Structure formats: C-alpha cells, structure tokens
Amino acid sequence: MNKADLIEALAPRLGGRAAASAAVEAMVDVVLREVASGGSVAITGFGTFERVQRAPRTGRNPRTGEPVPIAGTTSPRFRPGSYFKDVVADPAGLPAEGSAGVRGAVTESGTG
Structure with missing residues (x-):
C-alpha cells in the first residue's frame, strides 16, 4: 500500500478523498517535523x-x-x-x- 492507496482506504471513513488526503498529509508533516527537531x-x-x-x-x-x-x-x-x-x-x-x-x-x- 502506498500513500495514494492509504488515502483511498481512509476516504470512506473520513468523508471523502480531500479530507483523507488532508489527514494523511497533516500526520506525515507533524511526524516529520517532530522527529527532525x-x-x-x-x-x-x-x-x-x-x-x-x-x-x-x-x-x-x-x-x-x-x-x-x-x-x-x-x-x-x-x-x-x-x-x-x-x-x-x-x-x-x-x-x-x-x-x-x-x-x-x-x-x-x-x-x-
């Protein structure tokens, strides 16, 4: 499963592809920034x-x-x-x- 597949799997649970994409991007951003610091x-x-x-x-x-x-x-x-x-x-x-x-x-x- 890649990032696009993850977004597609989350879309029905989060009310659409846009919401799922935003959630995945936000989580990745927070993890990257915290670990990098x-x-x-x-x-x-x-x-x-x-x-x-x-x-x-x-x-x-x-x-x-x-x-x-x-x-x-x-x-x-x-x-x-x-x-x-x-x-x-x-x-x-x-x-x-x-x-x-x-x-x-x-x-x-x-x-x-």
Whole structure:
C-alpha cells in the first residue's frame, strides 16, 4: 500500500478523498517535523517514531579489504508497539469490524 492507496482506504471513513488526503498529509508533516527537531512521536499500540544518532565506525571496502572510515549519521527509526507486533504475529486477533488500532475492538457504533 502506498500513500495514494492509504488515502483511498481512509476516504470512506473520513468523508471523502480531500479530507483523507488532508489527514494523511497533516500526520506525515507533524511526524516529520517532530522527529527532525529531535523529538519523538509515540502512538500507543502502534509504535514510536524517533531520531537516532549512529556513531562513526570503520567499514571495509569489499573489493580491496581496505578499512574505510564511515561518518556518524542521524536517521529516523520506527519501533513498533507491542500491540502492533502481536497483531502482525497473529492476524486472526484483528477485530472483524471496527478499528483494529483501538484496543478492545471498538466498532463503528462505538460498542465493543
């Protein structure tokens, strides 16, 4: 699933493609800005987006075997939450109706 597919999947739930597109764009913007500034975004049950520092290290040129210095870098990391891991390990645990991201499987009518 790519970004356009995600927007199409959200459109019926959010009242149209424009609303879904705005929601996806807003979430991506907030996550990018927060992580880029050194913060983290934790979504309970889903996971955490954060910025990590990778230390400089020495690698090897595979052709010659010569040591090659590799500079330290900053990169984003996503760590899935325990609920996300559980659902991926056992998809049968997903609720038949309603939102899978809500623990206790709340359905569209608001009951579980």
